Amino acid sequence: MRYHIGQLDKELLVDLYEGMLKPRMIEEKMLILLRQGKISKWFSGMGQEAISVGVAKSLKSEEYILPMHRNLGVFTTRNIPLSRLFAQWQGKASGFTQGRDRSFHFGSQEHKIVGMISHLGPQLGVADGIALADLLRRKKRVTAVFTGEGATSEGDFHEALNVASVWNLPVLFCIENNGYGLSTPTNEQYNCKNLADRAKGYGMESRVIDGNNILEVYTKVSELCQALRKRPRPVLLEFKTFRMRGHEEASGTKYVPEKLMKKWAKKDPISNFETFLLDKKLLTEEKIKALRQRISQEIEENLKKAFDEPEVSPNTNKEIQGVYKTYNPEHIAPKPKKKRIRLVDAISEGLEQSMYRHNELIIMGQDIAEYGGVFKITEDFTSKFGKSRVRNTPICESAIVSAAMGLSINGMKAIVEMQFADFVSSGFNPIVNYLAKVHYRWGEKADVVIRMPCGGGVGAGPFHSQTNEAWFTKTPGLKVVYPAFPQDAKGLLAASINDPNPVMFFEHKALYRSVYGEVSEEYFTIPLGEAxxxxxxxxxxxxxxxxxxxxxxxxxxxxxxxxxxxxxxxxxxxxxxxxxxxxxxxxxxxxxxxxxxxxxxxxxxxxxxxxxxxxxxxxxxxxxxxxxxxxxxxxxxxxxxxxxxxxxxxxxxxxxxx
The missing domain is CATH 3.40.50.920 (Rossmann fold)
Structure with missing residues (x-):
């Protein structure tokens, strides 16, 4: 393996080596504990450490990174306390999810890490939303998001790339191409030589990088980050690497030809780089031994903390209260001055007044900008708030819902207009599995309202007439609002936008222009949950x-x-x-x-x-x-x-x- 030091100094080179060694040693310990039955599951990243560490070292501490379950090196590079990591894997209360989720399914705002969900795809759209918030605030930042080659077959991958390209979002889409999706080899997953070639179809740049070469990863990603901070745009990176362990330990590696395993074992990113540093006299055997002892001691001390912590004790009230982010809503009573308007006008007025009230409220949806949406609710909004805040989207409901989640993570508010409530099925996964669960899992809010023009009586047939509220009332973590009158619609919409939890806001199409009512002219709220x-x-x-x-x-x-x-x-x-x-x-x-x-x-x-x-x-x-x-x-x-x-x-x- 060839290493090109270039302008990198000795301190950084040793730091990169230590950065890879630490997650490797943690993994080796975890595999022992797994065999001893002291942890329940393990997804190995052995052989892929150069990617996690190289990318994480290239980003600034204030830049978000969205890893997957083989990216332990991201967490250690961002200096996540090991005691909390170990507690997370054991389901202890001091873990990031307090025993509510396992593995790397968590995030940490302190460390600017947003963990994955098992459905894989939505986090790519979440990265879009995080980057969009940075772009709108004119912050020269990059967002990096990881995925495996298997997940590139999901629709979310293609939707997220398309959105990022159309909006020129500074996102590094990092594909770890490690040869297998569980047991399915790459030749059964896609029919192109390089996944990076897919970027051409989205008008994006791409790179193919040796994922086992820490210096190639670090230097190329660092150069790209500097470029993207100056001229925001997405880049697709394909890291060629290999998974040296099973998909998870129980699956084993019997499906992998022994010859292939031996080939990649010779490309191990840590042993090769260690040999290189020894040959260049940048590291000695004594320093390596001391480094290993220090890391080993750190691992053992933090493991003891995690093991000494008692098993999590269930508290029913705490569990139920953890589903939603608690907040103290400011109730603004309606003023006496009213005017008689339609339901559709009340919703439009409520949106407009909320846009003035919240400077970082973003509306996204199909045809909502100059066209004003199919029901003209956002007509003239672009002249008042600009296209940066009233955003036309491609037809990709899943990526846009995920992007709304990303905006929320990065401190903004988001409204997504489903053109028709029926079409929400195309964005169902991120709603019920990401937005609904994110606060319960790791305490993160989902400050998102999804507007749902719904209902029959207008002769629109099976795909434009459903009233599908029951799809969402069943899902803990979502709030569901369904007004019938203009005054209620305006006040409830304002309250929904103020609420930091995800709200499905249903608007009956047949009532839009048939129902009139006296509506308070000024901004006001109506509390959710009151009949x-x-x-x-x-x-x-x-x-x-x-x-x-x-x-x-x-x-x-x-x-x-x-x-x-x-x-x-x-x-x-x-x-x-x-x-x-x-x-x-x-x-x-x-x-x-x-x-x-x-x-x-x-x-x-x-x-x-x-x-x-x-x-x-x-x-x-x-x-x-x-x-x-x-x-x-x-x-x-x-x-x-x-x-x-x-x-x-x-x-x-x-x-x-x-």
Missing amino acids: SLLREGNDISIVSFGAGVHWAMEILDLHSEIKADLIDLRSLQPLDSETIFNSVRKTGKLIILVEDTLFGSVASDISAMVMENCFEHLDAPVRRVGSLETPVPFAKKLEENFLPKKRFERVLLDLVKY
């Missing part, structure tokens, strides 16, 4: 939200003899269950109306909750009314038959008579 009692009566309790509230009012207007409590939930998560329970205890009857199909809907959960908490107060069975168990049809009469409005009237009358 609205629209009408009062003793005959029956009606619970609904969104379009269902308006259907219920229409039916009640046709039957003035029915005196009902009509509850508009407004927030589905958190849910104002006490308002529901108090009403049921008064009336003794409950009907729940949703536009969603019934099985697995919010109505099912509310019904179960009432049965568990108010059974002795019920004078009749709880009834649920929802849409047919079919996709949403296109033809008008079919859609009318699908929607539950007419069925609601029949069930309501039957229940009142019960």
